[in-house]
Amino acid sequence: MVKAFIGQIVHTKSLNDFEIFTNGFVAVDENGTIIDTGSNFQLWQSKNIAKFTEIKEIHLKEEQFLMPGLVDCHIHAPQVAQIGLGLDMPLLDWLNTYTFPLEAKFADQNFAARVYKKVVESTIKCGTTLASYFGTNNKDSTLILAREACRQGQRALVGKVCSNCNSPDFYVETTEESVFATMDFVNDMKKLNTDLVQPTITPRFALSCTKELLAQLGEIAKEYNLHIQSHISESISEVEFVKSIFSSSYAEAYDAAGLLTEKTIMAHAVHLEDDEIELLKKRGTSVAHCPASNTMLSSGFCDVLRLIKKGVKVGLGTDVSGGNSVSIQDAILRALDVSHHLEFVKKQDIKGSGTLKPSQDEYAPINYKQAIFLATLGGAQALAVDHITGNFIKGKEFDALIIDTSIHPLHNFDANSTAAAEHKLLELVQKFIYVGDDRNIVNVFVAGKKIK
Ligand code: GUN
Ligand code: FE
Numbered sequence: 168m169v170k171a172f173i174g175q176i177v178h179t180k181s182l183n184d185f186e187i188f189t190n191g192f193v194a195v196d197e198n199g200t201i202i203d204t205g206s207n208f209q210l211w212q213s214k215n216i217a218k219f220t221e222i223k224e225i226h227l228k229e230e231q232f233l234m235p236g237l238v239d240c241h242i243h244a245p246q247v248a249q250i251g252l253g254l255d256m257p258l259l260d261w262l263n264t265y266t267f268p269l270e271a272k273f274a275d276q277n278f279a280a281r282v283y284k285k286v287v288e289s290t291i292k293c294g295t296t297l298a299s300y301f302g303t304n305n306k307d308s309t310l311i312l313a314r315e316a317c318r319q320g321q322r323a324l325v326g327k328v329c330s331n332c333n334s335p336d337f338y339v340e341t342t343e344e345s346v347f348a349t350m351d352f353v354n355d356m357k358k359l360n361t362d363l364v365q366p367t368i369t370p371r372f373a374l375s376c377t378k379e380l381l382a383q384l385g386e387i388a389k390e391y392n393l394h395i396q397s398h399i400s401e402s403i404s405e406v407e408f409v410k411s412i413f414s415s416s417y418a419e420a421y422d423a424a425g426l427l428t429e430k431t432i433m434a435h436a437v438h439l440e441d442d443e444i445e446l447l448k449k450r451g452t453s454v455a456h457c458p459a460s461n462t463m464l465s466s467g468f469c470d471v472l473r474l475i476k477k478g479v480k481v482g483l484g485t486d487v488s489g490g491n492s493v494s495i496q497d498a499i500l501r502a503l504d505v506s507h508h509l510e511f512v513k514k515q516d517i518k519g520s521g522t523l524k525p526s527q528d529e530y531a532p533i534n535y536k537q538a539i540f541l542a543t544l545g546g547a548q549a550l551a552v553d554h555i556t557g558n559f560i561k562g563k564e565f566d567a568l569i570i571d572t573s574i575h576p577l578h579n580f581d582a583n584s585t586a587a588a589e590h591k592l593l594e595l596v597q598k599f600i601y602v603g604d605d606r607n608i609v610n611v612f613v614a615g616k617k618i619k
Contacts, residue, residue, distance in 0.1 A: 168223055169196055170615070171195075171222055171223070172192060172194075172195070172227065174227025174233065175187075175191070177233070177539075177596055178235050187589060189588035190208075190588070192204070192207075198615065199614035200565070201562065202219075202561065228573070230573035232569075233568070234567065235543040235559065235566060236296025236566035237546075238296070238556075238557070239299065239493075239546070240299050240483060241484025242301070245273050245282060247493065248269060248272075249488050250487055259404060261464055270338060273303040276311060279311050280315075284315055287316050287319045287321055288319065292605050294494075294605065294611055297322040298321065299324040299455070300316070301328055305327075306327045306355075309326070313356060316364050322364070322613050323365075324365050324394050325367065327348060328369050329368075329370045330371040330376060367396050368387060368394065369396050372398040372401075373417060374405060381421065385425030386425065389428075399417050399435060400436050400439045400443070401434070401437055401461075402464065403438060418439065418446045419446070428450060429450070434455040434457055435460075436474060436479075437466050437469045439474075441477075444474060444477045448479050453480040453482065455486075456502060456541065459485065459491055460485075468505055471506065472533065481541060482541055482542075482548070483495055494604070496604070499541075500601070503538050510532045513530045538600070544557035564615065565614065566612060568608050568611055570607050574607050575606060577607060
């Protein structure tokens with residue numbers, strides 16, 4: 168049976184193309200594929216009545232709107248177990264003190280099952296319809312994560328983490344172990360027999376992988392045409408360490424191993440130099456912007472507009488637990504904050520401060536519509552799955568959220584009752600983005616199936 172969602176609808180078609188329908192519709196077939204999106208349901212229905220005998224109409228309330236599901240381009244599922252802890256250290260200390268000991272515990276499958284069930288539940292609750300997950304070095308527990316995403320109906324890319332050097336003895340693999348476990352993981356994932364959840368090749372970062380391991384992972388990704396995810400240029404001390412080991416730039420270290428592809432997403436990219444950005448652009452490699460984590464771990468500002476202007480695709484990541492929230496809606500706000508703060512740094516001229524100098528370059532921070540793009544279609548593009556999801560274009564799968572602005576904490580008093588319908592809808596969107604939370608996300612759909 169065809170379902171038609173009727174009411175206020177918003178989605179993006181590009182960074183600067185935010186499309187709204189004040190009285191629109193999205194029609195979805197029984198497989199969860201979008202048959203059509205438009206502004207006149209009656210007309211569409213009259214033309215299609217012969218083709219689709221039964222159409223179930225789902226009318227959104229006045230205070231509700233439909234938007235595409237949120238995409239988390241970078242999240243460490245095991246680290247949800249330590250969310251909010253240890254954010255008083257820079258990256259490399261944080262990894263050694265908190266994160267590696269925690270991730271080593273995922274050799275225990277029972278512990279993994281308990282944590283991963285909660286991870287998927289809480290990301291779905293926050294409207295994440297697609298997540299690119301890091302698991303741990305442990306292949307079997309990472310499979311538990313993949314099964315859990317599948318069971319709960321979330322779209323996901325899942326990676327068994329690989330690391331064979333510069334790691335503690337209790338959390339390190341040999342090159343052979345890492346490569347064999349990755350191959351096993353890819354084969355086991357095929358047996359899940361689902362389009363929803365796919366494997367992604369996951370070298371932790373250049374620091375914890377030898378050239379040899381990186382090269383072998385690059386070959387596996389190439390042979391099986393797989394997605395790839397890792398970290399790049401997150402903190403200054405990490406970048407210097409990588410340069411000293413690889414005698415090249417960070418981006419070149421990955422490129423030499425064939426790891427920069429059109430299906431690669433690299434988290435952070437805070438300190439990338441111009442020629443590295445050029446290289447990412449040339450390879451079609453994307454960036455996951457993780458504003459919360461970049462602040463929490465004192466990594467730095469990522470200037471996403473610099474990346475976007477140079478032609479690099481960008482999506483948003485929570486980077487839990489470097490980031491302190493599993494919510495991509497929160498990441499939207501953090502991305503807006505960082506973008507505004509960057510403007511201050513570039514333009515604010517405090518006489519006598521000796522620190523801030525106004526920059527000559529034109530800089531305008533991103534706005535909320537652009538941030539929504541990064542959180543939806545931008546993320547889908549960055550993960551190379553925008554042919555499947557990211558907005559309500561005909562032929563894509565219906566990954567969507569129903570947002571209800573009448574629910575706490577928004578208290579929608581409708582102060583602008585005489586305003587034009589377009590204006591009112593954009594106000595509801597702003598209210599949700601700036602003030603709302605997961606309580607306002609009343610329904611979550613993936614491939615047409617309601618999962619919240
Ligand atoms: N670099 C290598 N591993 C990690 C990690 O777990 N989190 C973050 N933020 N950066 C990393
Ligand atoms: Fe990360």
